[in-house]
Amino acid sequence: MKKAEMLPATALEGEQLEKLKQNWAQTMVAERKGLAAGVDKERKTQLQLMLQQSRILVDAYAKQLEPRIKATDADLDAYVAKHPELDPKQARAKAEDILRRVRAGEDFTALAKEFSADPSKEDGGDLGWFARERMVKPFADAAFALKPGEVSDIVETQFGFHIIKVDERRTDKGADGKPEEQVKARHILITAGGGQPANPLAPPQTPREQARAAVEREKQEKLLEEIMQRTRVEVAAEFAVAQPTPPPMPAQIPGMPPGQGGGAPSPSQQAPAPAQSGSPRPGAPAEQ
Template identity: 30%
Template sequence: MTRKFLAGVALATLMITPAMAQDADTVLATVNGSDITLGHVIVARSQLPEQYQALPDDVLLDAILEQLVQQEVVASAVAEDMSQAMQIGLENERRAYLAAMALDAVGNADVAEEDVQAEYDAQYGDAAPATEYNASHILVETEEEAQSLIEELEGGADFAELAQQNSTGPSGPNGGQLGWFSPGMMVPSFEEAVFELEVGEISAPVETQFGWHVVKLNETREQDAPALDQVRADLVEGLRVARVDAYIEDLSENAEIDRPELEIDPALIRDSALIGN
């Protein structure tokens, strides 16, 4: 649905009279011989943005039906004289819709609790406590500046004050504090320097793509594996994604896929003239 849906709400004047034994095939309107059914309205409503779905049902019924009628009026006028681009677009839309519905059905199916538990055990069952680090840094432009700051620190200067006065990084006003982080969260050269430090120790100048750092390790702590309920949502989502991937892989392995060896100029994908535009 597009912005025209709101216009459809304003223009809607059709009233549906209740009838007995209505089902998805109940015809609500006929346009140039093509029926628009209750099923068409139900599907169209299900595809509305959430804010529109919250509208009253009577408003939605009239508005959606009016829009479908208008769409059919226009579509039937051009159906017999579609351009190649329009025909290809319909094929793409059909393909995408069918694939999306199939993958939604596979991905959204219930995930068994035993599968969630098995995935948790696989990821965290044998996991040793992970070390987390709390560090501060001073970021400057040159190695010489970094070395000069290290000498001041060795002479008794306060790290936080030097960071506030000299650091070009966003943590400077906060005394250079970076808070807690685990391996993989910082750039490699910075992490390597942190991992080699003892608590309270200052690093030699460390170069990254951001400049030169003087790093101080404030604390370390051991973080146990999270409880199942803490990561349940992530585990379920991962299982759903894996299930969809396996479904696609299985279908692909059993499909007849032929990719002729052709040399295609990639720039041709921008040539709309090839499809009559």
């Protein structure tokens, strides 16, 4: 037999480790009490356990299927060939048309809201104040070469094609306290395919990334359909199980002191929540 695969240990110490041990002990005691009371014999409980087990097995099986749905370079080339909208030449032509409209006097903010693929479009493409090192090099070089009120030519980065307008410039203190040059700018981003990422705060996808996501989604759907065709699974019409929710702390077990027989810990007993680090401002094409 193979040894069970161990989960990576989490570095817990002191009070947090003791709380984890206490919660684990409470859960185990409550489980034994439930088994002794025959809760596991109830049909509703059995169905919930079957559903939870099935979800765990599905997740494990999905990892085994990953190599079969992985997109190859040939897959991507074929997909892009069938979808000319993913051709970067079309995206550049669109960006050049918008640039002509900007230089003809149309409102930059309105055009950004209408055409930009970046989340900053909601603010008219406004990226706020930023220093040179915050942006990818081609974008920074173009932005810092402009005077207030000027508009760039087409700037190509890994995100797509940008049209940049600088509103203001200044010298201010950086994170290290030293003076640094900053600009306040807005931009219009045109990407091949023109699609927004599923996560609106994520950077836009390149044409190859869009193709990869589409190909692997198609492969996954086809594979699952083949599995379903080979496997006969029938669900009784009266089968009804409520959507599982994260289980609450075990109820207080009679005869045991508070804090030892289950029940949610009081605020003073709870382990402190981990601090969350700040996230970069959405919309800015910062280099990851």
